[in-house]
Amino acid sequence: MRRLVVALLFVTGLLALPAMAGDLGPVIPKATGVAHIEGNLFMRINHMKLMVHDRDMTVHEGDRQVKYSLKACVECHAVNGHDAQPVAVTSEKHFCRVCHDYAAVKIDCFECHNSKPQISSSALLKPEMPDSTEIAAYLKEATQ
Template sequence: MKDKRMTRQQHWPVASAIAVVFALFSWVAVAGVPLPDIPLAVKGDQCVEDTDFMRRNHMDVMLHQRDETVHEGIRTKRHSLKGCFTCHIVKGADNQPVTIKDPKHFCRVCHDYAAVNVDCFQCHTSIPDAKKSGGKL
């Protein structure tokens, strides 16, 4: 009866194959995924909150603003959606603000990257109001 255990010579190809697979997975992990190209704010010197805070918490801030406005009647400009668009406007080739339908829209850049649905614009406009901004966009 033959011994079915692998010899040392048979271990090397298997060990080498395993090492190659681990090396490939390590390379993919180190290479990472390219980050989205987030458009810079075009107006203002500073955001209403720290950039890192807003990246992580903007949804909570907007929901809090919504609750204060809709449920309590308190309207402030600090965290309003209109305020976001005043600074974070992205213009297209025609020099007009792009809407949420355009992948370059400020909100879509990160939300598309993270595969998160943006449903704000089912009710709200996704561009600043030209009349209220003095026609300057």
């Protein structure tokens, strides 16, 4: 019952008001990239149907160029942790968990799917750190 009430609140957008005040309701993290042409409200209500539909297209028909790719969701909706790296679904800051924890929704998608952007794209954000022994050797030589 609580789940139904919460779902209805999402649908009517009532949760947006307390969310803005920052006290009640989930505060949905901002995304990057172009917003959905369908609008935020539509996405709140229909995201699960869109993904399940596209998953069936991929799994049953072999079509990998789907519009509502779960891989794409976690890229635009990545949330960074304290280390400035995208968090996995184990963190309560994860985009998908913010609402789901609030609405007591459990999904199994991330048992198979990656919950954060692939290394290849997040690696671009990570500066290459030189080996500390190399620095120590350099400093030793420089001060001699």
